[in-house]
Amino acid sequence: MVTDSTPTGFVSFERKVLPRRGLSDSIPYPDIHAWLASSAPLCQFQVFSSGFIEDEEQEALQVDFANKYLGGGALSRGCVQEEIRFMINPELIVGMLFMASMEDNEAIEIFGAQRFSQYMGYGSSFHFVDDYLDTEPFDSMGRRRTRIAAIDALDCPARLHYESGCLLREVNKAFLWIFRSIKNQLYVKLFQDSHNKGDFPSINSNEYIGVSTGNWGCGAFGGNPGIKSMIQWIAA
Numbered sequence: 001m002v003t004d005s006t007p008t009g010f011v012s013f014e015r016k017v018l019p020r021r022g023l024s025d026s027i028p029y030p031d032i033h034a035w036l037a038s039s040a041p042l043c044q045f046q047v048f049s050s051g052f053i054e055d056e057e058q059e060a061l062q063v064d065f066a067n068k069y070l071g072g073g074a075l076s077r078g079c080v081q082e083e084i085r086f087m088i089n090p091e092l093i094v095g096m097l098f099m100a101s102m103e104d105n106e107a108i109e110i111f112g113a114q115r116f117s118q119y120m121g122y123g124s125s126f127h128f129v130d131d132y133l134d135t136e137p138f139d140s141m142g143r144r145r146t147r148i149a150a151i152d153a154l155d156c157p158a159r160l161h162y163e164s165g166c167l168l169r170e171v172n173k174a175f176l177w178i179f180r181s182i183k184n185q186l187y188v189k190l191f192q193d194s195h196n197k198g199d200f201p202s203i204n205s206n207e208y209i210g211v212s213t214g215n216w217g218c219g220a221f222g223g224n225p226g227i228k229s230m231i232q233w234i235a236a
């Protein structure tokens with residue numbers, strides 16, 4: 001596809017940080033008291049049992065259930081949510097060269113990656129099906145309007161899921177989604193199934209910026225789907 005028609009435009013990679021100490025031009029790392037004191041209303045939220053994050057037709061932040069090392073096993077082993085996304089949007093692989101490991105207060109956003117492949121399966125059943133014609137429009141910077149937010153969940157937290165320190169870490173990690181969209185209303189669509197995948201419903205209002213997500217950290221990392229659903233909703 002690339003040799004037949006060389007792609008144009010740009011892809012951007014941005015590390016998002018919640019500073020541990022407040023800076024005048026940034027949002028500080030919220031503590032437990034800040035969350036408890038919040039009076040912000042919860043946004044719209046829907047759960048569906050079918051669909052895929054990468055098939056989202058509306059503009060939305062599409063969550064990559066990332067390893068703290070961006071891309072996870074994309075170039076070695078493993079073929080779950082993050083690795084699949086890096087296979088069908090191979091420009092994401094470039095970020096593995098220069099994006100260092102994410103700290104607890106960091107996330108990575110990739111804007112503009114083109115999708116090249118259709119696929120079927122998951123894990124050992126994953127296989128290429130056909131070319132994919134990406135028709136996403138371009139923004140003023142020449143980037144396709146595909147926004148992927150890479151956030152890494154706690155790995156095998158077991159009962160730590162229920163402790164305040166871990167809850168704070170996870171909700172702040174999810175909160176890093178929305179730095180670019182902090183002034184916009186958000187709409188969350190959570191898709192829950194055994195594949196930890198998700199999609200986002202069509203909405204008519206242009207004022208919404210969606211978050212398309214699913215069972216973040218609930219596969220090999222052993223997270224609790226109910227808790228992770230609430231954490232992502234609260235963060236949005």
